[in-house]
Amino acid sequence: MSTIHIKGGRLxxxxxxxxxxxxxxxxxxxxxxxxxxxxxxxxxxxxxxGLIVCPGLIDCHVHLREPGNEEDETIAxxxxxxxxxxxxxxxxxxxxxxxxxxxxxxxxxxxxxxxxKKCNVYPVGAVSKGRTGNELAxxxxxxxxxxxxxxxxxxxxxxxxxxxxxxxYASMFDKVIMQHCxxxxxxxxxxxxxxxxxxxxxxxGMPPEAEDIMVARDIRLAEVTGGRLHIQHxxxxxxxxxxxxxxxxxxxxxxxxxxxxxxxxxxxxASFDSHFKMxxxxxxxxxxxxxxxxxxxxTIEILSTDHAPxxxxxxxxxxxxxxxxxIGLETLVPLTIxxxxxxxxxxxxxxxxxxxxxxxxxxxxxxxxxxxxxGFDADVTILDPSARWVVDPSQSRSKSRNTPFGGWEVTxxxxxxxxxxxxxxxxxxxxxx
Amino acid sequence: MSTAPASAATxxxxxxxxxxxxxxxxxxxILDTAESFAEVSDRPRKKVPALQGxxxxxxxxxxxxxxxxxxxxxxxxxxxDVQDFSASTSSLSKGxxxxxxxxxxxxxxxxxxxxxxxxSGAPHLLAKHVGSSVINAGDGAHEHxxxxxxxxxxxxxxxxxxEGLTVGLVGDIAHSRVARSNIWGLTKLGxxxxxxxxxTLVPRSFEQLGCEVAYHLDxxxxxxxxxxxxxxxxxxxxxxxxxxxxxxxxxxxxxQQRILRSxxxxxxxxxxxxxxxxxxTPEVADGPHSAxxxxxxxxxxxxxxxxxxxxxxASQGDRAD
Ligand SMILES: [Zn+2]
Numbered sequence: 001m002s003t004i005h006i007k008g009g010r011l012x013x014x015x016x017x018x019x020x021x022x023x024x025x026x027x028x029x030x031x032x033x034x035x036x037x038x039x040x041x042x043x044x045x046x047x048x049x050g051l052i053v054c055p056g057l058i059d060c061h062v063h064l065r066e067p068g069n070e071e072d073e074t075i076a077x078x079x080x081x082x083x084x085x086x087x088x089x090x091x092x093x094x095x096x097x098x099x100x101x102x103x104x105x106x107x108x109x110x111x112x113x114x115x116x117k118k119c120n121v122y123p124v125g126a127v128s129k130g131r132t133g134n135e136l137a138x139x140x141x142x143x144x145x146x147x148x149x150x151x152x153x154x155x156x157x158x159x160x161x162x163x164x165x166x167x168x169y170a171s172m173f174d175k176v177i178m179q180h181c182x183x184x185x186x187x188x189x190x191x192x193x194x195x196x197x198x199x200x201x202x203x204x205g206m207p208p209e210a211e212d213i214m215v216a217r218d219i220r221l222a223e224v225t226g227g228r229l230h231i232q233h234x235x236x237x238x239x240x241x242x243x244x245x246x247x248x249x250x251x252x253x254x255x256x257x258x259x260x261x262x263x264x265x266x267x268x269x270a271s272f273d274s275h276f277k278m279x280x281x282x283x284x285x286x287x288x289x290x291x292x293x294x295x296x297x298x299t300i301e302i303l304s305t306d307h308a309p310x311x312x313x314x315x316x317x318x319x320x321x322x323x324x325x326x327i328g329l330e331t332l333v334p335l336t337i338x339x340x341x342x343x344x345x346x347x348x349x350x351x352x353x354x355x356x357x358x359x360x361x362x363x364x365x366x367x368x369x370x371x372x373x374x375g376f377d378a379d380v381t382i383l384d385p386s387a388r389w390v391v392d393p394s395q396s397r398s399k400s401r402n403t404p405f406g407g408w409e410v411t412x413x414x415x416x417x418x419x420x421x422x423x424x425x426x427x428x429x430x431x432x433x
Numbered sequence: 434m435s436t437a438p439a440s441a442a443t444x445x446x447x448x449x450x451x452x453x454x455x456x457x458x459x460x461x462x463i464l465d466t467a468e469s470f471a472e473v474s475d476r477p478r479k480k481v482p483a484l485q486g487x488x489x490x491x492x493x494x495x496x497x498x499x500x501x502x503x504x505x506x507x508x509x510x511x512x513x514d515v516q517d518f519s520a521s522t523s524s525l526s527k528g529x530x531x532x533x534x535x536x537x538x539x540x541x542x543x544x545x546x547x548x549x550x551x552x553s554g555a556p557h558l559l560a561k562h563v564g565s566s567v568i569n570a571g572d573g574a575h576e577h578x579x580x581x582x583x584x585x586x587x588x589x590x591x592x593x594x595x596e597g598l599t600v601g602l603v604g605d606i607a608h609s610r611v612a613r614s615n616i617w618g619l620t621k622l623g624x625x626x627x628x629x630x631x632x633t634l635v636p637r638s639f640e641q642l643g644c645e646v647a648y649h650l651d652x653x654x655x656x657x658x659x660x661x662x663x664x665x666x667x668x669x670x671x672x673x674x675x676x677x678x679x680x681x682x683x684x685x686x687x688x689q690q691r692i693l694r695s696x697x698x699x700x701x702x703x704x705x706x707x708x709x710x711x712x713x714t715p716e717v718a719d720g721p722h723s724a725x726x727x728x729x730x731x732x733x734x735x736x737x738x739x740x741x742x743x744x745x746x747a748s749q750g751d752r753a754d
Contacts, residue, residue, distance in 0.1 A: 195638065196638050196641050199607070199636060199638045199639065200453075200613075200642065201553055201554070201575055202553045202572075202573050202574030202575035202576070202608075202610060202613055203553045203554070203573070203574070203575070204574075271557075272553065272554025272555075272557045272558060313530065316530065316532055317530060317531065318531055318550065318552040318554070318555045318558060319552055319553065319554045319555075319558070320552040320553075320573070321552065
């Protein structure tokens, strides 16, 4: 039996209300104990003095592009990027080619992830057959194949009747419907946020009301169905308000925010650089402030990346033709530290909660992940909270390089990453298990 | 011409991508340089050796015979070698990327690329990837700087000044690159700009650029020194941005009656090609207030000036003649 002793670190586990200098012992694939005393016999000691020890980070919104667009990313390369970013578990989106709308497709992801043997990968199934928004996919059989949630991400479920049925039907399995909130008729041809900057630059806009309206609609549908709704990558001030108000009424709604939506604004598009083209688009300063406020007051309880790799030749096209999206797994931790924790918007415990137990609950994994309770999966992230470094896209573990944060000086990064009791990343290097 | 005007010495840029990034001094430098080139067109032998040995490529990824012809003629009058490249006949249709196409052209020894593209920012993308000078000949709904400059030159020549004038831009402002370049150029040189058209084509947000937004042309007409009539594209009507061409014409068409209600010295300009009967009537287009043909002539002088300035002749202190 292999036992790891992680000693001297600041252990933060919001699921147990722990933030203290405590040791952690892992045995085989499970957490053995947290405290000051543990077994004498250990196989490996990791000195975490000056470091933060927390449950393995979980990203509920990642695009791995396999099958179909392996030139952008594969499950193996995406999982490498996750590990380098301190993420031990990802939920991958179903907008692959073909989409994850069949049990076979979902099982393929599970199998490829097992073969890659890097981080944990949980597939999110499509809501509708072919992601066309017409007919429910076989949600029950997708659950049995391994799907942990449902979304047609990349596109919204536009039809309110189908969305209502999805919320009703998925509640039978207590699974959440994740929605990419956007009224497509309002964003047709859009490339960036619709507003002053798009007007100035002459770039087709995606106005904020396209998101606001869909968020409001779906919260009402979640309310009448009692289903679980999750708002993906929230980006507008009104949408945040709407979620806040829905929660107050007791609707089962959760929301996630991505680092680019709390660090960047739409005036960046003045460079016409497609690395600032994402969907939902970068919004205005007041939207950024509203997202941060939503994170601070608990309206938004999850941090995710929307890691969306695209090969360089695709991003190097003219702005309207370049695809939406940026990579994000390796910049999640430093941007969270530099832009939420250091300025005082979030304390460490709240930020770690948003990256661990909160997404575990969302995905129904909270009986074994997102916490360092004894018996839980031995997924551990050790962070160096004070490392200063400069983001260098060429060093990314992702197959793609599409980050707008190249050259940014940031604070904090993954130090050691343990998945299922095995060290998979250490001192900036991926370790083969 | 003799040497370039002294103001041209203030020009240090390699590209002309838009009027937004130019200072009033830089815009004036181009206009002054254009004035001195205008005289070349009146000579029997309409050529100066300013760009001898230089290679100018017209990269038109969107059709515009007028603008391309004007640039070609301007380059030839400066003695440059000019080559046209249009996307329809190109490898772009075979899937070669925009940047690769430009790099290939550069490998043929190109000094100046004149780029027209339907996507905003496309010339800016090229400017980052090539060593040549890039001139924006119209990008999406973003800017059309030489059109803005030729409008400024036309107004300055006809009115003797820009500062203090009130200029009305009438039509589809939201989707117009000409409107944006004009707004930047006119406001930087001290004119007041009134934008006029239905709210679907003239969003209120343009007020943040320092313009006045008006929806009723008849109300603002008496205040205008210049009416700049912009083109209405039929596809906008098909997309439902206004109900019909005839309704548009009823509210915004520049007719003889509207000219009579305007100032006696009102100047009418319009970027070509104009839709007679949609934005303005033939009698107005050909009438005494119209400077539409002067704009074409001035366009040539402005494009000569821009080619001359970006190719660095002014800063090297060479004589143009
Ligand atoms: Zn999405």
